[in-house]
Amino acid sequence: MLDDFLLRAVLAGVGLAIAAGPLGSFVVWRRMAYFGDATAHAAVLGVALALILSVPVTLGTLVIALTMAGAVSWLSTRGHAMDATLGVLSHAALALGLVAISFVPGVRVDLSAFLFGDILAVTLSDLWVIWGGAGLVAALLAWRWSRLLTATLSRELAAASGIDADREGLVLTLALAVVVAVALKVVGALLIAAMLIIPAAAARGLARSPEAMALGAVAIGAAASLGGLAASWWADTPAGPSIVTAAAAIFVLVALFGKVSRRA
Amino acid sequence: MSLIAAEGVRVSYGETKVLDGVDVAVEPGEIVTLVGPNGSGKSTLVKVLLGVVKPDAGRVTRTAGLRLGYVPQKLHIDASLPMTVARFLALPLRPAAERIAAVVETTGIAGLEGRQMVALSGGQFQRVLLARALLADPALLILDEPTQGLDQPGEAAFYALLARVREETGAGVFMVSHDLHVVMSASDRVVCLNHHICCAGTPQVVRDAPEYRALFGHGTHGALALYRHDHDHDHDAEHLHDSHIHGAHEREDHGHA
Secondary structure, X not given: OOOOHHHHHHHHHHHHHHHHHHHHHHHHHOOOHHHHHHHHHHHHHHHHHHHHXXXXXXXXXXXXXXXXXXXXXXXXXXXOOHHHHXXXXXXXXXXXXXXXXXXXXXXXXXXXXXXXXXXXXXOXXXXXXXXXXXXXXXXXXXXXXXXXXXXXXXXHHHHHOOOOXXXXXXXXHHHHHHHHHHHHHHHOOOOHHHHXXXXXXXXXXXXXXXXXXXXXXXXXXXXXXXXXXXHHHHHOOOHHHHHHHHHHHHHHHHHHHOHHHHOO | OXXXXXXEEEEEEOOEEEEEEEEXXXXXXXXXXXXXXXXXXXXXXXXXXXXXXXXXXXXXXXXXXXXXXXXXXXXXXXXXXXXXXXHHHOOOOOOOHHHHHHHHHHOOOOOOOOOEHHHOOHHHHHHHHHHHHHHOOOOEEEXXXXXXXXXXXXXXXXXXXXXXXXXXXXOEEEEEOOOHHHHHHHOOXXXXXXXXXXXXXXXXXXXXXXXXXXXXXXXXXXXXXXXXXXXXXXXXXXXXXXXXXXXXXHHHHHHHO
């Protein structure tokens, strides 16, 4: 039954949403949007290196995303002007990745698959990787939820409760790298950050607690996957961008009609 | 043994020496207030005690397993983060419902549990911060200018509440304050900081110290004397509240005389 490509695509989208919902909420709360972008763009460089070194693409993206995420959070603790630094890192990583891919010998590489995802070509083993990675991230975030939330509110409040805000930041960095690695196949390097931010931002308008927002982001992410795939099926649009478009449509609907619940 | 003690703490940001050889300690059940001009290193010292800032030299020792409650000067909650009062109180611990109900009652925030944190008034917000700190069942409360942004009656009520909490729980209190009047009436010991400890001791001793006068001038002397009232009577919140308003009038009269 799992060799139906559409079903595999749906499962891939829902699997990603399970991790991207809660992680994306933290990205929004901590204003890490550009941070997510830089890490996602670095994935292209990871793909290039993986192809050159003949190692699995997921491994290559994971290592490079981890390196980038680590570098960025290290820079941020050293008080660099983050906006410009992240802009430089983000676009340099993307450009360098595209240049590096042109050096990959032999096989012609389908660039758009890495930039925009190839969810309709998800294999059974891809599904294992996606659900494994997403499950790992969701479990990690659930385990440290209260600590992460306290550290997000204030370093001092966290310290008074015996929580090391730097360690919790590292947890998020790690989770981000894993999500980037598994999301590459689903929506591609250019739109990973969108799948983190848009469902969470949409859920904000409907939620009264952090937990509700995270779960809402999962639901909206999953709904966007279904909606985007349906659109792709009926209108023959590219699947990855269609999923993000569906998420954006939900965001607009919530912004227009969900205002009521924002009142305290 | 002290609940927490800093010895010879030195902190520099680049070229600037923020704290230079600072010693400070809080004993169980004691209210210690830190005063000092703006930029004198008060908040940095709090961060050192909390363990957020590592001192370049010196050390901070705590009794083993010290439970800390911390009330920050202010807390910015990002608009993107939905947070009810009830959720905030249960962060990161999840205290029993009866315990929460009791603390909510003590701090006078009953009925606010379902409200969003960002929708609270300044006074309500500070009480919620205090309630959350108390839910940690702290042996030591650290408060950084906890009444900033409150009007005078609100401020008096906050300190009255704090005094009651100290009496009921026996917690030590380390508090940063810029309000010299209330400080003198609410503290057992005052520490005056200007990058180093200028002077320390009972409110009377500090008030008369030349180092303190050099920093804060003589102008407040009369007000301080008037404000050192009703330290040890019964701590009924309403009563204290009234008497502090009364105190404010006395100060004005004094000023005009």
